[in-house]
Amino acid sequence: MTHIDGNAMSGVLSELLTVEPTTARSRCANCGDVAALAMALVYPDAAGWVARCRACHEVLATVVRGDGRTWLSLRGMTAIELER
Amino acid sequence: MSLTSSPATERRVAWRVGTVVGVQQETPRSRRITLDVPGWPGSLGGQHVDVRLTADDGYQASRSYSLASAGEGGVIQLAVDRLPDGEVSPYLNDVLAVGDEVEVHGPLGGWFVWQPSASAEPVRPVQLIAGGSGVVPMVSIIRTHVQAGDAAPFRMLYSIRSPADVFFREELAAAESAGLLSTEYVYTREAPPGSTTPAGRITRERFAAALTPAEQEPTVYVCGATPSSRGS
Structure with missing residues (x-):
């Protein structure tokens, strides 16, 4: 399965957040790598979007949309630093 | 406040309705599309938009496309490759016509952007x-x-x-x-x-x-x- 980069998640996350999401830096809960979401590996072909760590490939975040609502998980992202 | 000095976050990201004001064949497999988008806040070099199409039965599909345009003004430009198995790009290449409306979400992205150096900063190639x-x-x-x-x-x-x-x-x-x-x-x-x-x-x-x-x-x-x- 091919991946794209985290820039592609700007639109789907901009609908949920008031700040640009792809410049947000976070720490991978699995390996500790710190990177902007733009640098994550994004797999857009599943039931939703899956963002994986560029270093260890563990899942950082998932977004699933349907039925007028959105399911968001940020289970692999800690210490998220956002622009104000 | 000028566009170039505002952080990306200060420009309102929203869904807006754009009207097609120009289409032209760009390459044998792609098309240049120019949209007039009232309320568009301008964009930085490297940003993109999500484009959403809605069918008569309410079915929606959206895809991300890079902007070829940048700067102030409400007219934006895309160039879309026609993917043979695509859902959105064949429509944008083969069917979309001047006067049609599409929904545009943006300007998006703050990482893959370039702005000229401020005068105090060293110039980077x-x-x-x-x-x-x-x-x-x-x-x-x-x-x-x-x-x-x-x-x-x-x-x-x-x-x-x-x-x-x-x-x-x-x-x-x-x-x-x-x-x-x-x-x-x-x-x-x-x-x-x-x-x-x-x-x-x-x-x-x-x-x-x-x-x-x-x-x-x-x-x-x-x-x-x-x-x-x-x-x-």
């Missing part, structure tokens, strides 16, 4: 590496550079199948002749007549020679299909 339609966000960066007329040296390595597949040929040529861009074209399937370099994938030696040396600390932008981006 820019190295663009593009494959096929991956040149579209580079065009918006180059337009920003041409508009600013700033001192940053710009080089681009641009890989396409054949001379007919060059996107935004006139815009790139104009930036070249103004001395604001130096482009190395790599033709993978068919070289121009009289070319001394045969068509084919770029060699390691040519790749190294075409790029800004690392010790000049260039800002590097890469856009293309994932295999080409990873290989580089």
